[in-house]
Amino acid sequence: LTQRTTDQMLQMVSDLLDISKLESGQQPLHREAAVVEDLVRSVAGPFDVLLETARITLDLMFEPDLPLVLVDLHLMRRTLSNLLDNAIKFTPDGGHVRVWARQGGEQAPGAVLVGVSDSGPGIAPEDHQRLFQMYERSGSVMGRRRGSGVGLAFCKLAVDAHGGRIWVESEPGKGSTFLLTMSIAGEAGGPAA
Numbered sequence: 001l002t003q004r005t006t007d008q009m010l011q012m013v014s015d016l017l018d019i020s021k022l023e024s025g026q027q028p029l030h031r032e033a034a035v036v037e038d039l040v041r042s043v044a045g046p047f048d049v050l051l052e053t054a055r056i057t058l059d060l061m062f063e064p065d066l067p068l069v070l071v072d073l074h075l076m077r078r079t080l081s082n083l084l085d086n087a088i089k090f091t092p093d094g095g096h097v098r099v100w101a102r103q104g105g106e107q108a109p110g111a112v113l114v115g116v117s118d119s120g121p122g123i124a125p126e127d128h129q130r131l132f133q134m135y136e137r138s139g140s141v142m143g144r145r146r147g148s149g150v151g152l153a154f155c156k157l158a159v160d161a162h163g164g165r166i167w168v169e170s171e172p173g174k175g176s177t178f179l180l181t182m183s184i185a186g187e188a189g190g191p192a193a
Contacts, residue, residue, distance in 0.1 A: 014078075027161065029075070029162065030072050030074070031070045031071060031072055031162075032070070032073060033068040033185040034068060034069055034070075034076075036112055036114065037062045037066070039071070039080065040099055040101065040114070042077065043080040043081050044058060044084065044099065046081075047084060050088055051088065051097075054091070055093050056088060056091050056094070056096060056097055057095075057096040058097050058098075059097070059098040059099075060098075060099050060100075061099070061100040062101050063101060063102035063103060066101060066102070066103065067103070067112065067184045067185065068184070069111075069183060069184060070183050070185040072161075072162070075158040076158070076182070078158065079154070079158045080099075080114070080116070082151040082152070082154060083116040083180075084097070084099065084116055086151060086178070087116050087117070087118035087176075090118055090120030091118045091120045092120065095118070096118075097117065097118050097119070099114070099115070099116050100117070101114045108165070108181040110183065110184055111182060111183055112182045112184060113179060114179065114180050114182065115177050115178070116177065116179075117175060117176070117177040117178075119175045120175055121172065121173065121175075122170045122172040122173050122174045122175055123168060124171075124172055128167070128170070132152050132155070132156040132166070133153060155178075164181040164182060164183065165180065165181050166179065167179055167180075
């Protein structure tokens with residue numbers, strides 16, 4: 001087995017264990033204030049070799065002066081890592097992936113909105129909701145490797161546990177953007193109202 005394959009297998013086992021804990025309410029959240037840009041950059045770094053091998057360009061874009069977010073760093077890093085891994089998996093060689101963050105505005109008041117966009121084949125509208133269910137994959141789309149069908153289920157449970165939202169905007173032939181919200185850290189260390 002290659003190191004990448006071993007890492008993927010360990011990640012899947014870890015995701016399954018944490019999914020079980022999240023579903024049963026047994027996964028405590030250790031929330032702390034975090035800088036979104038630092039969080040995203042810490043997740044993106046380990047993908048450098050994979051991006052270079054596939055000649056995929058990664059753009060990181062952050063709205064200036066983003067407020068701190070209140071997250072469990074371990075769970076949110078894994079969530080963003082799963083989303084970025086999927087974006088790379090479905091982006092053809094020579095394509096591009098973009099991770100961006102901005103204040104949520106009307107779309108997500110009191111939150112920071114983070115998006116992970118790819119230049120892959122896109123996802124049919126009828127597949128959008130079921131992608132976040134265990135062992136579900138888009139039947140019509142093939143990536144550079146086969147997924148386990150647990151990564152997006154983990155992402156949804158982790159974001160839900162934070163009181164946030166996660167969804168996909170995509171159509172066939174136009175790539176996909178996975179979006180999630182993170183609560184803004186309040187003055188006293190709690191979520192903003």
